[in-house]
């Protein structure tokens with residue numbers, strides 16, 4: 001019987017064993033993913049960026065598109081997405097946490113963020129949103145662009161907290177060696193009332209601002225940029241299934257959710273190796289982090305896995 005290999009990296013190329021033992025098949029699958037990244041996207045993209053949209057992205061560091069997937073796919077996604085948060089998937093290993101506060105419990109969070117949701121919900125690995133986001137990101141970054149991160153933030157009704165101003169690059173760990181863009185898709189309409197994104201046009205051509213943990217508290221995962229020119233901010237309301245694309249340097253935030261329904265957003269990050277972007281040192285605001293999320297991750301991973309992850313990062317930076 002074929003062995004189904006869990007696609008731990010969420011790259012959509014997990015496959016059957018072909019007579020190999022489960023361990024050998026998984027090793028082979030990992031090797032393939034290491035080599036090809038997520039180039040083997042199963043779905044055929046249905047949407048690409050227009051020349052005007054590309055020009056806006058290059059000028060402003062972000063662009064919005066009115067539709068990146070279908071209404072049918074959105075319906076399916078909403079159910080799967082809500083289940084992930086209701087079941088608090090990822091809490092135990094630190095993949096789920098409160099972005100804006102000290103972790104008190106998944107149901108207490110005012111901004112629960114789940115990293116790598118497709119690790120927990122395989123259906124997310126083969127969706128039109130992903131295929132279109134990849135195709136469009138490659139128009140902006142080139143054909144080698146591959147998935148580098150993925151997250152979901154579900155702001156609860158009425159009390160959902162704002163996402164502080166930040167540049168995604170500020171979250172990067174030491175040895176990160178890619179330039180990335182984020183494709184952010186709301187699963188319902190978004191406006192300033194329920195937490196749409198806001199951007200500072202042109203900030204992708206400006207330096208990385210100093211950041212700190214929200215409120216200066218290193219027990220909180222979220223970061224806030226210091227010295228943000230908020231007078232330049234532009235809100236980006238969107239219909240459900242639309243998307244914003246932003247550069248990893250572009251300053252952005254999202255409003256609180258004051259509406260009666262949840263604000264669901266699903267984001268995919270695509271990157272290309274960029275030697276000039278290699279981060280040789282941990283940002284000071286990340287080096288001082290002491291979150292309960294990290295503690296849960298440490299406990300779940302074990303010592304050897306942590307050592308391996310650190311060594312892999314360093315080797316990647318050296319062989320680039």
Ligand SMILES: O=C(O)CCC(=O)C(=O)O
Pocket residue numbers: 153163168182184195252253254265267
């Ligand atoms: O969904 C949000 O509230 C913020 C998302 C964000 O900042 C991002 O995906 O880069």
